[in-house]
Amino acid sequence: MSGIAVAGYEIRRLLRDRALAGLLLLLVALSAYAAWNGAEWVKQRMTAIALLTAEEQQTLMHARVFVGKAPSVLPRAQPVLPPGAMAVVSIGQADAYPFTADVVALGDGTTLFKRVWADIGSPTARAAGRFDLAFIIVFLLPLVVLAASYDLWARERERGIAAMLLSQPVSVSRLIIFKALARGLVVLLPATAIIAAAAYWAGARDPAGLVCLILIVLTYAGFWLAVAVVIGLRARRSTEAAIAAGAIWLLLVVMAPSLTLTGIDLLAPPPSEMRFATEMKARLTQITERQRLQRIANPAPVRTPAPAIPDSIRDSYADLVAADRQLAPMLAAHKRSQDARRHWMDSVRFLLPSVAAQDALDRLAGSDADRALAFQSQVATFWHQRRLLHQGYLERDAIQTLDEYDSLPRFVFQDIRSVLPVGLLADLAALIAAIGLLLIAAWAMRGQSKTP
Amino acid sequence: MPVRLAGDSMTVFARSRTLGVAATQLTLMWRERRVVWLMLALLCLTATSVGSNAVRLSAQTLERQAVAEEEARLWDAQGLIDPHAAAHVGRAIPAPVKPLATFDPGLSDVLGASVFIEGHAQNPARHRPIEEGAALSRFGGFSAAWALQIVAPLLLILAGFATLSGDVARERLRQELAAGAPPTALVGGRLLALATVAGLLTLILLGVSLPAILLQGMGSTEPGALPAIGTAYLLYLLTFCALTVGISGLCPSARTSLVVLLSFWVVATLLAPRVAPAVAESLVPIPSAPAFRAAVTAEAESGVDGHDLADKRLEAIKAELLARYNVDDVADLPVNFRGIALEFGERNSTQTYARHFERIYASYQQQERVQRAFAGISPTLALQAWSRAFAGTDFAAHLAYLRGVEDYRYRLIQALNHEVKTHKPRPGEHYHLADIATLSRSITYTSHQQSLAATVAAQVPNLAILLGWTLLGLCLAFISAARLGRAA
Numbered sequence: 001m002s003g004i005a006v007a008g009y010e011i012r013r014l015l016r017d018r019a020l021a022g023l024l025l026l027l028v029a030l031s032a033y034a035a036w037n038g039a040e041w042v043k044q045r046m047t048a049i050a051l052l053t054a055e056e057q058q059t060l061m062h063a064r065v066f067v068g069k070a071p072s073v074l075p076r077a078q079p080v081l082p083p084g085a086m087a088v089v090s091i092g093q094a095d096a097y098p099f100t101a102d103v104v105a106l107g108d109g110t111t112l113f114k115r116v117w118a119d120i121g122s123p124t125a126r127a128a129g130r131f132d133l134a135f136i137i138v139f140l141l142p143l144v145v146l147a148a149s150y151d152l153w154a155r156e157r158e159r160g161i162a163a164m165l166l167s168q169p170v171s172v173s174r175l176i177i178f179k180a181l182a183r184g185l186v187v188l189l190p191a192t193a194i195i196a197a198a199a200y201w202a203g204a205r206d207p208a209g210l211v212c213l214i215l216i217v218l219t220y221a222g223f224w225l226a227v228a229v230v231i232g233l234r235a236r237r238s239t240e241a242a243i244a245a246g247a248i249w250l251l252l253v254v255m256a257p258s259l260t261l262t263g264i265d266l267l268a269p270p271p272s273e274m275r276f277a278t279e280m281k282a283r284l285t286q287i288t289e290r291q292r293l294q295r296i297a298n299p300a301p302v303r304t305p306a307p308a309i310p311d312s313i314r315d316s317y318a319d320l321v322a323a324d325r326q327l328a329p330m331l332a333a334h335k336r337s338q339d340a341r342r343h344w345m346d347s348v349r350f351l352l353p354s355v356a357a358q359d360a361l362d363r364l365a366g367s368d369a370d371r372a373l374a375f376q377s378q379v380a381t382f383w384h385q386r387r388l389l390h391q392g393y394l395e396r397d398a399i400q401t402l403d404e405y406d407s408l409p410r411f412v413f414q415d416i417r418s419v420l421p422v423g424l425l426a427d428l429a430a431l432i433a434a435i436g437l438l439l440i441a442a443w444a445m446r447g448q449s450k451t452p
Numbered sequence: 453m454p455v456r457l458a459g460d461s462m463t464v465f466a467r468s469r470t471l472g473v474a475a476t477q478l479t480l481m482w483r484e485r486r487v488v489w490l491m492l493a494l495l496c497l498t499a500t501s502v503g504s505n506a507v508r509l510s511a512q513t514l515e516r517q518a519v520a521e522e523e524a525r526l527w528d529a530q531g532l533i534d535p536h537a538a539a540h541v542g543r544a545i546p547a548p549v550k551p552l553a554t555f556d557p558g559l560s561d562v563l564g565a566s567v568f569i570e571g572h573a574q575n576p577a578r579h580r581p582i583e584e585g586a587a588l589s590r591f592g593g594f595s596a597a598w599a600l601q602i603v604a605p606l607l608l609i610l611a612g613f614a615t616l617s618g619d620v621a622r623e624r625l626r627q628e629l630a631a632g633a634p635p636t637a638l639v640g641g642r643l644l645a646l647a648t649v650a651g652l653l654t655l656i657l658l659g660v661s662l663p664a665i666l667l668q669g670m671g672s673t674e675p676g677a678l679p680a681i682g683t684a685y686l687l688y689l690l691t692f693c694a695l696t697v698g699i700s701g702l703c704p705s706a707r708t709s710l711v712v713l714l715s716f717w718v719v720a721t722l723l724a725p726r727v728a729p730a731v732a733e734s735l736v737p738i739p740s741a742p743a744f745r746a747a748v749t750a751e752a753e754s755g756v757d758g759h760d761l762a763d764k765r766l767e768a769i770k771a772e773l774l775a776r777y778n779v780d781d782v783a784d785l786p787v788n789f790r791g792i793a794l795e796f797g798e799r800n801s802t803q804t805y806a807r808h809f810e811r812i813y814a815s816y817q818q819q820e821r822v823q824r825a826f827a828g829i830s831p832t833l834a835l836q837a838w839s840r841a842f843a844g845t846d847f848a849a850h851l852a853y854l855r856g857v858e859d860y861r862y863r864l865i866q867a868l869n870h871e872v873k874t875h876k877p878r879p880g881e882h883y884h885l886a887d888i889a890t891l892s893r894s895i896t897y898t899s900h901q902q903s904l905a906a907t908v909a910a911q912v913p914n915l916a917i918l919l920g921w922t923l924l925g926l927c928l929a930f931i932s933a934a935r936l937g938r939a940a
Contacts, residue, residue: 048740096583120741125729126562257591262504273579274566278522345586359587369586
């Protein structure tokens with residue numbers, strides 16, 4: 001009996017199974033709804049960005065009348081983080097990080113994201129988690145794969161066909177490999193096509209992104225097919241296999257990530273944002289008061305002839321810069337705590353296939369933490385540049401001209417990542433390694449499959 | 453009389469048969485060990501989650517106390533300043549930590565932990581624990597409540613899917629029926645055995661949570677809320693027991709029974725709780741944060757904000773005051789017109805903000821009603837809402853906090869404005885200066901909490917849904933018994 005014959009038999013058997021068709025139809029419906037949800041989210045985000053951009057433009061226009069009346073007019077800017085080309089795939093961490101900022105050149109750096117209003121969407125929906133394509137892929141696709149392949153070898157054993165099959169001139173390993181491949185062909189390929197089509201329909205049209213999505217789906221579904229192979233080698237009854245499949249799904253997709261997060265919360269608890277805000281306020285109040293008293297005690301000498309820009313403005317700016325310098329260690333310590341926690345969360349994903357898949361999808365969609373942090377970093381640089389502009393006018397003792405005002409630099413987010421960013425490649429590598437481990441386990445267990 | 457006696461003895465006989473069947477089923481489950489191991493695993497995981505939640509909540513309580521004290525110190529330390537400048541300095545009011553969040557954290561992670569109060573604006577709560585995460589953050593939320601809502605039904609399904617439909621079970625049933633056991637006693641006994649497991653599980657998981665809850669300190673509502681939570685979970689798990697026994701009796705094979713029950717479990721506990729809020733959000737859309745902010749600030753700013761003395765409405769007030777006191781200039785008024793403008797502006801902006809926020813809250817409530825409709829396919833949705841409400845971790849509890857903070861903010865800011873209004877600046881000074889600590893000493897913030905009666909009233913529909921599901925499950929079990937009787 002050739003491998004192709006085994007696969008052919010298996011495919012015919014699967015195609016006759018109405019439950020599989022039902023399962024795939026359910027996947028079509030759920031994927032379409034999830035993709036639509038993703039598209040709606042992108043639409044809402046784009047509308048919000050358009051509003052912020054219009055507001056910024058309006059502020060720029062209104063502030064124009066003040067040019068010449070102050071050393072520099074640097075109106076409030078509202079930089080935005082646009083959704084990525086594949087954003088419909090995963091909303092990921094996009095709601096957990098600010099997508100806009102409030103850049104006031106002469107404000108303090110801690111208020112860049114402080115005044116930005118948080119997400120005001122339904123708290124129940126946020127607590128339940130987004131129903132996006134990433135949810136379909138990470139949570140439901142494994143159930144589809146397991147439902148279609150949990151009885152890979154158990155059914156033959158249960159019905160007593162295993163003994164007959166084993167008497168045929170084909171090795172059991174070959175038999176199971178071709179059965180698994182056949183199931184992969186009948187379940188994985190349509191499921192991948194459904195998800196990719198749903199993403200394309202919802203607006204994810206980037207060809208490289210779509211290829212990447214297909215790669216992630218196939219790798220992750222491949223992992224679950226490998227799980228089904230291991231279950232198939234061990235289980236003797238289909239109910240036993242179903243229970244094992246359900247338990248493994250619950251463990252790998254729900255319990256293990258959740259408990260890992262609990263562990264990280266204990267080992268590296270998130271730094272308290274509330275306490276940090278209060279401590280910053282207290283420190284800033286202290287610094288400002290000290291500066292005020294110093295200025296009273298040591299007034300700046302009056303220059304003759306008087307400069308075009310009064311020295312009091314230079315003093316205020318010097319105080320701002322000094323305050324920033326004094327606040328910097330606190331900010332750095334807070335950032336270190338945040339980074340340490342994120343580092344833990346990023347590292348453990350390699351041990352948890354479901355988290356690796358989620359991370360890969362987030363990175364593909366541009367809704368990952370790294371992109372949000374890159375935005376924050378670019379905003380901080382932009383704010384700093386604005387301050388330097390002001391400093392330039394003070395140093396040159398030259399008041400800003402209208403031409404200079406009109407050519408003020410605008411913030412544009414620089415998406416510097418490639419099609420396959422390192423993080424995403426690492427996720428794929430983790431998934432492939434997990435498949436490899438499962439196949440090694442299956443190879444070690446192959447003896448168990450020979451007993452009918 | 454003899455007829456009644458015979459009837460009574462039949463009832464006692466049936467009851468003792470039911471208890472006998474239940475005892476046998478429990479012995480079988482104990483011997484099979486599958487359920488015992490799963491229960492133990494669940495217990496360990498839940499204990500871990502409850503322990504870590506307790507540690508987290510204790511830290512949060514200390515942190516919020518420290519923040520509240522520091523904010524109060526900073527507020528009082530402003531000393532002698534213009535009261536309106538103090539309104540711009542503002543202060544943060546942390547949210548209270550709910551002791552029952554140890555058992556059911558509910559929405560705590562997605563709701564802001566503090567509100568920054570200031571003049572002219574009503575800010576939304578900030579510092580949501582869900583912020584600044586990574587991909588792993590999407591997998592959070594494991595708690596004792598979650599274990600009872602999601603994992604316990606699965607455990608009951610695994611323990612009971614073959615109770616009436618497996619080959620071995622069928623053989624045993626034939627023997628029991630041949631021995632004269634009534635079908636109702638056979639089905640009832642199996643249901644009782646599963647219900648005992650469910651009851652034990654609920655008691656153990658609540659028992660595990662109790663020390664952690666006590667550690668956080670019980671308030672006035674918690675002693676009443678705990679029994680309400682326990683009862684709802686018992687009803688919920690009884691529903692799954694009845695459905696499991698009913699479907700097991702109606703399915704031709706254990707495999708079909710398992711597939712049907714697992715499919716129901718997936719839909720009821722995994723899909724519906726995630727699809728329902730998403731559908732509710734689509735049907736009752738909420739504006740994006742920038743759109744909401746733009747709308748509310750546009751309306752608030754188009755009114756009087758207290759700084760724009762030329763505003764038309766303010767002009768009318770000014771004219772009315774000048775006429776009342778028969779003077780030509782605001783400087784001649786016996787009151788500080790700046791304070792009057794600030795008072796008016798604050799009242800106006802507060803009304804605007806309140807109107808917009810109430811619209812959002814009404815949308816949330818509408819969304820909850822849409823989600824409740826989904827409880828028709830998932831009892832988990834009704835239980836989730838009930839559990840969160842009594843644990844004080846739902847949006848209604850958060851709203852009580854927000855309203856309390858807003859009430860305090862308004863009283864505080866208007867007290868500052870009143871001080872400005874009643875004191876004119878000294879000659880040569882721009883503003884009247886006042887000691888902020890003395891001025892605001894009598895204005896205190898008290899945490900608002902929903903009463904237990906109000907929670908019960910709000911949750912009656914969810915209880916009705918849960919009862920409906922329990923009845924449906926019991927009906928299925930009864931139908932299964934009737935079919936078994938016909939087969940005998």
